Amino acid sequence: MANNHNNYKTVYAFAREMHPKTEKFDVQYGTAGFRAKANTLGYVMYRMGLLAVLRARYKKACIGAMITASHNPEPDNGVKLIDPCGEMLEQSWEAWATKFANVADDRLEEVITEIVTELGIEMTQRVEILVGKDTRPSSPSLAKALCDGVLALSGKPIDYGIVTTPQLHYFVYCRNSRNQYGFPTEEYYYRKLCDAFKKIRGKNFNTNNYQSKLYYDGANGVGAKKIKYFQECLGDSLMIDRFNDELIGTGKLNYMCGADYVKTKQAFPNGVPKEVGQRCCSVDGDADRLMYYYLDENEKCHLLDGDRIAILIAEYLKGLVEDTGFDVNLGLVQTAYANGASTEYITNTLNIPVSFVCTGVKYLHHEAQKYDIGVYFEANGHGTVIFKKEFKEKLQTSYDDPTVSVEVKRAIKKLQTVIDLINETVGDALSDMLLVETILHSKGWSIQDWEKTYTDLPNRLMKVSVKDRNTITTTNAERTCLKPEGLQKEIDMIVKKYKSGRSFVRPSGTEDLVRVYAEAASKDEADQLALEVALKVHEMAEGIGPEPKL
Ligand code: NG1
Ligand code: ZN
Numbered sequence: 001m002a003n004n005h006n007n008y009k010t011v012y013a014f015a016r017e018m019h020p021k022t023e024k025f026d027v028q029y030g031t032a033g034f035r036a037k038a039n040t041l042g043y044v045m046y047r048m049g050l051l052a053v054l055r056a057r058y059k060k061a062c063i064g065a066m067i068t069a070s071h072n073p074e075p076d077n078g079v080k081l082i083d084p085c086g087e088m089l090e091q092s093w094e095a096w097a098t099k100f101a102n103v104a105d106d107r108l109e110e111v112i113t114e115i116v117t118e119l120g121i122e123m124t125q126r127v128e129i130l131v132g133k134d135t136r137p138s139s140p141s142l143a144k145a146l147c148d149g150v151l152a153l154s155g156k157p158i159d160y161g162i163v164t165t166p167q168l169h170y171f172v173y174c175r176n177s178r179n180q181y182g183f184p185t186e187e188y189y190y191r192k193l194c195d196a197f198k199k200i201r202g203k204n205f206n207t208n209n210y211q212s213k214l215y216y217d218g219a220n221g222v223g224a225k226k227i228k229y230f231q232e233c234l235g236d237s238l239m240i241d242r243f244n245d246e247l248i249g250t251g252k253l254n255y256m257c258g259a260d261y262v263k264t265k266q267a268f269p270n271g272v273p274k275e276v277g278q279r280c281c282s283v284d285g286d287a288d289r290l291m292y293y294y295l296d297e298n299e300k301c302h303l304l305d306g307d308r309i310a311i312l313i314a315e316y317l318k319g320l321v322e323d324t325g326f327d328v329n330l331g332l333v334q335t336a337y338a339n340g341a342s343t344e345y346i347t348n349t350l351n352i353p354v355s356f357v358c359t360g361v362k363y364l365h366h367e368a369q370k371y372d373i374g375v376y377f378e379a380n381g382h383g384t385v386i387f388k389k390e391f392k393e394k395l396q397t398s399y400d401d402p403t404v405s406v407e408v409k410r411a412i413k414k415l416q417t418v419i420d421l422i423n424e425t426v427g428d429a430l431s432d433m434l435l436v437e438t439i440l441h442s443k444g445w446s447i448q449d450w451e452k453t454y455t456d457l458p459n460r461l462m463k464v465s466v467k468d469r470n471t472i473t474t475t476n477a478e479r480t481c482l483k484p485e486g487l488q489k490e491i492d493m494i495v496k497k498y499k500s501g502r503s504f505v506r507p508s509g510t511e512d513l514v515r516v517y518a519e520a521a522s523k524d525e526a527d528q529l530a531l532e533v534a535l536k537v538h539e540m541a542e543g544i545g546p547e548p549k550l
Pocket of ligand 2: 070285286287289
């Protein structure tokens with residue numbers, strides 16, 4: 001214990017001298033970890049370094065820490081911890097993270113003692129913390145602060161430099177799975193995905209309406225850097241034209257480009273050539289979200305979002321599984337933001353079960369784990385597929401069985417290769433992109449063919465600033481508003497006036513505001529419905545600033 005005591009003293013000395021708590025306001029570890037203006041985050045990083053070591057000792061495994069603010073503007077930054085299997089930090093520890101971030105410098109030792117005692121953490125293990133960062137100018141100094149925290153508690157930081165968020169999740173899992181899931185290096189990651197992609201694609205790069213040419217918007221972020229390695233590995237099998245990669249385009253991270261811009265503005269990004277009908281995709285600032293889109297003759301941008309990607313994948317996997325003859329429980333997980341038309345199509349045309357959960361990838365991931373094959377995507381393009389370990393073992397056993405037919409073995413091999421193409425730890429824009437390209441190629445589909453599967457209901461997202469966003473509470477996977485009392489009744493009355501209308505409100509987990517979602521039979525009606533509901537929120541939940549307008 002004496003030894004530990006000394007360690008904690010170092011913690012305080014470091015904190016006071018190098019990373020003192022500069023901000024008076026409290027921060028909260030939310031769905032995306034901590035996110036704020038980068039210049040306010042030094043001490044938060046230091047403390048997350050401390051917490052990462054404690055988490056690693058508690059789990060007796062290595063833990064990841066990713067420094068990024070994803071699709072936020074360049075001056076922001078943030079940090080997320082990654083659990084041993086590459087998942088998001090377990091929810092019960094989010095409260096510890098919040099406590100660590102907000103306590104005064106001279107009480108840090110006390111909080112460390114509290115967690116160590118309460119959870120019986122053994123403080124003697126030498127643990128590894130894998131650290132990754134995005135391309136923001138503030139990231140290196142914040143990573144240094146985080147590593148100082150790791151070192152203060154005698155942990156070992158392993159700096160992976162600039163990597164995408166999903167790459168770091170993958171590395172953490174590889175390391176903890178003792179390389180069962182692959183090797184924790186960038187080279188291995190590219191090779192694994194690209195080899196699987198090329199194997200499925202074969203020698204015909206263009207099929208029917210599918211042309212292998214793709215325009216790629218890297219949002220001037222890490223996705224712009226890493227796509228170059230894919231290009232090298234993929235050769236001619238996929239012709240990727242790169243845009244918004246610092247040299248070509250506006251140069252500013254996420255500025256008028258990237259997956260979040262395309263989705264929320266429903267607009268074509270700056271920096272990508274406006275070529276009618278050309279298949280394009282965008283990733284966000286840390287390359288975990290993916291959007292597809294194209295421009296029509298009237299310069300209208302047609303979006304193929306996370307819902308479409310999920311459906312494309314689920315249907316494809318359903319077909320592959322049928323070829324193997326296995327009886328598999330395949331399901332899809334969505335949030336309230338999923339377009340109503342997509343849910344209808346999955347349920348009634350594809351006959352695939354859908355479950356709904358609250359916004360935030362961790363909820364989708366956990367729900368998807370209930371299926372043998374769980375496909376999950378947020379409408380904003382963040383998602384992946386996870387396969388139950390037992391199912392993967394069953395596939396291999398069958399493949400090794402000499403009595404199984406050659407056709408079935410071929411189907412199993414194909415499914416196994418598709419599994420290799422997927423980063424199961426978390427939504428990964430680059431792996432998702434390769435999967436979408438694989439499916440379109442196998443169907444011989446253009447992006448327009450893909451769009452024809454169903455018609456999205458026009459929709460609108462709005463933001464309302466209120467005095468305290470937590471006065472809004474919800475239930476039923478955020479689709480029903482509980483408080484302020486009477487608001488849901490008002491929303492119901494407004495919605496009734498619109499054909500195919502649906503609307504819900506919820507407090508954002510990443511911004512200090514309330515989000516309003518609406519969909520209806522036409523764009524004008526969706527806009528009008530969103531506005532009416534937003535005005536109601538402004539009225540009943542102590543709105544601040546001017547009234548919402550379109
Ligand atoms: P909030 O701010 O809680 O709505 C946003 C996204 C989430 C998720 C998180 C984390 C929407 C409507 N919300 O959450 O889906 O991606 O950011 O990045 O897109
Ligand atoms: Zn992101």
